[in-house]
Amino acid sequence: MDMMVHPIKVVSAASPEVASAAIKIAARSVNVFYGDKHALKDVSVDVPERAVTAFIGPSGCGKSTFLRCINRMNDTIPIARVTGQILIDDLDIYDPSLDVVQLRARVGMVFQKPNPFPKSVYENVAYGPRIHGLAKSKADLEEIVVTSLKKASLWEEVKERLTDPGTGLSGGQQQRLCIARAIAVSPEIILMDEPCSALDPIATARIEELIDELRANYTIIIVTHSMQQAARVSQRTAFFHLGVLVEEGQTETIFTNPSDKRTLDYITGRFG
Amino acid sequence: MTDVALAAAARTRVARDTAAEARVRARYRAEWRFRMYGLLAIALTGVFLVIVLTDVLRKGLPAFTQYHLNLEVNVDPAEIDPQNTRDPGVIRAGDFHALVRSALRGIFPEVSERAVRRRLDALLSSGASDALRDRVVSDPSLIGTSARVPVLISADADLYFKGLGTNIDRRDGRGAATPTGTIGEISITSTANDFSPDLTYIKLTISIRARDLRAEAERFRRSLRTVEARRGELESSLAAARNANDAARIAAAESALKPVLGDQETLTSRASEAENRAAELQARLDRVDSQETLEDTQPSVLVAINGGLVKVKQLGNARIDGEVLLPLSSESEAAPGAWQIITYITPEANRRAGDREVTWLERLKQMGLVEAGFNWRFFSAGDSREPELAGIRGALTGSALTLLVTLLICLPLGVGAAIYLEEFAIKNRVTEVIEVNINNLAAVPSIVFGLLGLAVFLNFIGLPRSAPIVGGLVLALLVLPTIIIAARAALKAVPPSIKEAALGVGASHQQAVFHHVLPLAIPGILTGTIIGMAHALGETAPLLMIGMVAFIVEVPTSVTDAGTVLPVQIYLWSDLPEIGFQAKTAAAIIVLLGFLFVMNGAAIYLRRRFERRW
């Protein structure tokens, strides 16, 4: 495994090669309705491969809604309706013939609050590979679990207690366990819905470090409330406001020289 | 009260004037009263519960012990195995009851008269020889020897030892008493007025009885006056109707008059009967006579003398005439203090055991032949017409089979329905109809489910009557709403984040539900299921409808055998007139409540043990 150790850069400058990287996700005029409510309005955006894209904006701006469109988690809400097109590697994920289960195997998700299954640490990570039949044998499965835990930099902390319940870990460890769980099904994309909002600053720092490490292998989208966090971990940033994608670009550009006044107002703390 | 008064006093400082102060105080009094109503309501509920439970316990606990005689029985080969085959089948068919009977007769050799002997035999239960039979069948070498075995006694005899007999008062004779014979009708004369207290006591009971009869007669007369007034009314309306020649009204009045006339007749005869009896007794009381004839409505007086017992028929101050119940050893004079006057205070007519039976039982007890033991038979026997033989094994097995059917049907159905409604149902008309329907079904009277069972399962589908399978089906439908509601609550209590997590790693909706949500809801579902099963275990009415009320001695062995269940057995026994069954009923209730407490306790334990705060 190419577990290259990155030097910790709190503010990662957007490197030029990122901008020219291949497009992983392409959204075209995506609209989301919750019953009568028009929650997301005509969003079109390209997400580059193997980079961290941050969605920022005040609460209720539609950033989480958009995130949940990318692995069709909105399907679980009966009144939600999605129009438009989202392509992952040129595959239309809203194609009726597509099996949503396979989509979600490719697009992992980490939630706002750590939500490990009330099972052992091992079982938490092993569940995904098991239902997808990724392991041919017990040894295979064990290897996947160990690798995933290592990638989520949790291995050293839990290797002695793989049979302990996952819910017994600390908040930050739980969130990293959830990341390990997501990694275990070898997704190409990892969606993170405010993954640090329930964590203390030290745990947050560790997760951010982890995200930075993971971007070498995964396309990551992170929804965050914290502009500092967006600035620290992402290469590209999209700003949402009232269901509209206001601006999208290099993180550095968005934070230093936004083109839209609303973005400027938001990052300077006028509202939000 | 003082607390409230103090609190009120402390608060009045804020009040502006005395009128306001008084108002505040009145308000606090009202507050206190209101609070007391609440406490009273709760206390009353608690008292109700305590009364019900103690009443059942008091009535039922005696039924868990059973008295039996420990008799030395001569196992006569002639009655058991005359051909000396030693074949268990032959032995089993032997007349063991005759052996036991003759063993008992051997203790009271003086009983020779047929009618009296029959009364002695009646002390034994019809299952008296069961223990002997079992022992001899398992050990044929006992044939020809004698064996000491427990012998079951009749329910009346059993109840006598359990204190439903009579208080017995004993007093030593002060004078020297001389009997005129040893058996049959004899007289006993004492040198002192030993019997005068009894005579006074008997006179007293007569006067009380006369007073009661007069009061009763007065009550009848009172009712009679009302009836007569009603008759007058009806007759005048009848006359009016006749005048008007209105056939319908005439018919109505006549039909109304008929029962009134009947009532009048009965009441008149009952009143005069009571009056006559009262007058008779009064005459006896007024007679200046130191003799009194004892009747079975008065306490029985007996004399124990020279090792025998005499039942008094004519009572004088110093002399009695009576009948020998236990033969005397001699006619010799008994010294003061060497003989006793015994009173069975409950009149013989109000007792299940007559004076003879009491005498025999007391004698058996003196001989140390009476023993009490735990009533295992109650748990090992099926139903019976004899209270002392009846047990709840059949009912328990029936209940178990019925509940098994219920569980097998309603657990999968209930959980399936709950999962569908909670996880997969799309909000539409059909779903709404199902939900409303489940809520309403939970409140449909249980007897209506019985009608469903009768019309659909018995008459339409043609399943066997009285069978646990039908009972189980009906109860399953009955508790289905309970289980669905409990299972839905349990599923709803699982936080959605768990399901999301599963979906997030690519589990399908059903995989998320069956792998994660359902396992976490299992304790809640189990709790609800146990409570539903407890409800089913106590349910009676619908099972009456499908014929589970038949008298069935055999213990059912399959779900299609005819059987009954515990609550229905309770209902059946409670309807029987024998007093022995009252205790059995209460004992069966104790068993039922015991099961329910265990089940509910298990439910509470599960709830506490697996209660999870998310």
Place this chain on the structure above:
Amino acid sequence: MSTIYLVGLVVLVVIGFVFGRARAAALAQAGTLHSRPPYHGLFVALGVLVPMAALFVIGVPVGRWIVESQSLSAYDLGPADALKRDAVLRDIQSVIVGSYAGEATEALRRAAATYVSLRWIVNGALLTLGCAFGLLGFALSYRSLAAPFRARNHVERFVRIVLFASATVAVLTTVGILMSVLFETIRFFERVPPLDFLFGTQWSPQTAIRADQVGSSGAFGIVPLVTGTLLITTIAMLIAGPIGLFAAIYLAEYATPRFRAFVKPILEILAGIPTVVLGFFAALTVAPSIRGWGQAIGLDVASESALAAGIVMGMMIIPFVSSLSDDVINAVPQSLRDGSYAMGATRSETVRKVILPAAFAGIVSAFMLAISRAVGETMIVVMAAGLAANLTFNPLEAVTTFTVQIKTILVGDQEFESAKTLSAFALGFVLFFFTLTLNVIALQIVKRYREQYD
């Protein structure tokens, strides 16, 4: 036959599962599977199960019907009622097993022979057909297996249908109840005019020993039953209403958590006591006591007085009233209480002036549900109230209720076509309709009440 069929079914289903899974595992070598192998196995197993089970459920009753009707026609049984039919069928069965008492007639033996040979044919046909269905299902489902085949989705659709079917059982139960009481009620009304039934003041359903017996019609006026039920329910509610409500108020507004934890189990235990136990208590303890006290003060009390049944029924309903009212009172928002306290009202004033008015609708519906429970209660009244249909409002007299009459008519020997038996279903219909209406209204009120404060 059924056993052989079911064993065969299980065997074929297991074989289907094993083969399906093995095939999927083999396919997995070639390319990526859409679904995991066990789902392919399950798919094939279901492909076998569904046709075979369907054939069983439909075929067995049809087969039995064919056998029975053919053998009955061989017996030359003319037009006969169900009872006669059943008797002849039982005779045929006992001839077959050789337990027939006495000499079997020629017709009976002929019928038995028909029965046996037909049963052979029908059973053989069913088994063969079942095998064929199972193998066909196997072949079809096995053939559709392929790497991209969405076996999981198909299996899940089946599971979903099964779950939906479970949910509809409750609806089917209601329909079943409605059908079973409705049809018999209509037949009852063919014999007794509905108006006589609803407004007649005489209730004495006569048993006809023979169909042609004189005076077998009886009187079927439910007014005495209505008044009897009403009387007992009223007594019960007079007891359970205030006690239950005050207990609920105390528990919700005054009690400390510890006291609540102590009292709640008492209420739960009382609620958990089976009604047959309360009936025993009513009949053997309460009724004689009331009779004794009544006589002590010179009142003539029936030994099965409405009062005894009513009191005990009231005890039964207390936990019901109190827990429902407790919920309702707790649903009143704290802000209303705070508002009242802020004005200097005492607790009781708050309860009486603010909480009870706010919770009024909910409490009314709680009482309605309690009344419906009391009206439908059976065992207490069966054991403690009488059978005599007296038209009276005197609680010291014996009265009878709907449930008592239903139970009395339908327990024991009955003749299915008589007006008496049918009348029980008519009573059941009225009872069902009444309680259902009460419940629907009460649940609507509760729903609206909850929405108001949600």
